[in-house]
Amino acid sequence: MKVFIVHAHPEPKSFSSALKTTAEEVFRAAGHEVLVSDLYAMGFNPVASANDFGTRADPEYCVYALEQRHGVSTGTISHDIQNELKKLLDCDLLVLNFPLFWFSTPAILKGWLDRVLVSGSVYGGMRFYDRGGLKGKRAIVSFTLGGQAHMLDTNGIHGPIEGMLKHLLQGTLAYTGLDVLAPFVAWHVPYVTNEKRLEYLDAWRKRLPSLMDEEPLRFPSLDRFDENLYPLAPRRERIEQ
Template sequence: MNVLIVYAHPEPKSLNGSLKDFSVKRLERAGHVVQVSDLYAMNWKASLDADDFPGRQAGARFDPSLDSKHAFENGSQSQDIALEQEKLRWADAVILQFPLWWFSMPAILKGWVERVYAYGFAYGVGEHSDTRWGERYGEGTLAGKRAMLVVTTGGWESHYGPRGINGPIDDILFPIQHGILYYPGFDVLPPFVIYRTSRIDEAKYAEARDALGQRLDALGTTAPIPFLPQNGGAYRIPALTLRDEIAPGRTGFAAHVA
């Protein structure tokens, strides 16, 4: 497979840096072709703004969605955006690796999503009617590709358990896994999460590394999270609410998983 790792950590000698290097070697040893977008090393511009669309009319009101659409359709996006889109087209599988900072991804990675996921590339595609509401949530430009999160966090695993004070890890990651990855069509694999990173010694590092290696070995075969597809009959269109017979009595994030 072609594997793209989008990596967001500012310190190459960190736990994340070591695991990223390990992942590249493990995947290449298994015969995969790997590219890495190391966002801090690339000095990636995080903010989406008018400078991303050099072809737009000077002095015109900036509309992020419409300017993105026009630039994507006319090949006038900034070069760094276009290059990342080409990597996504090339990839069979994408790994987003990052530390969990303030219950989400680092700003530089969020900025990668906001800038690379252009209108017409990752959203705003497909028919919008009374029977379909675009190609998204299980369909879309990136359908047929796999994606997985590799996440580190300082909190204990119990802190992110079903009754943990931080909230369940599946809920915290839902906006990323369902909203950023499943939305444009990825098959999203269960995340690989390392907890209590400040207490990782050599023995625990070896344990985490080996567990990650097993997940990477199964990158092409692991069953994805069974999110409900938008246009598969589970949702009323155009309201996009679950039908009464789907997950009766359940609300929130969990209701959207079969």
């Protein structure tokens, strides 16, 4: 199995980095091929712009998604994007590992998503959700945050964590066709004891070997919608389900 870990934390000695290293070690020890993109260490450029394209479909007006298609098909898209895209298309399991910044990824990782999840290869037209370009691969996000679990459950002040992360779990990862697993969450990290941190690492170490066997989260299927993306079943029936 090929594992691709994309890691983004500004502090190399962080607990988030320990989660990354743990995943790397566990997968390597099990004989899997592991590639790691440590975005801070790489100085990854997160800004999607016209500079990403060597030649342009339209040099006068940059529609980013159209230029992505042109850039991939002509092989003129920026080399850093080509490199990351190759790793992504080759992998069986994608791990995004980061500290939660504003209930989302740090900008450097958001820019990896903006630039590497290219239109055409990864999604486009009716190729999304269960028809997405990355169908057959799996993804998991593992993240640290300052908040506590009770703040992000059904009755919590922020509501369920899956709701706060819908843009990422559904709108990004599941959108591209990936089978998305329940996140691995290390709660309250800046405030917990070292013992608790070791417990998190241990739980992560124990979970990693079964990631390919876990039941993924459920997301919409295009089979339930018509060619204009209107629901196929009547509204009433959908509500009663």
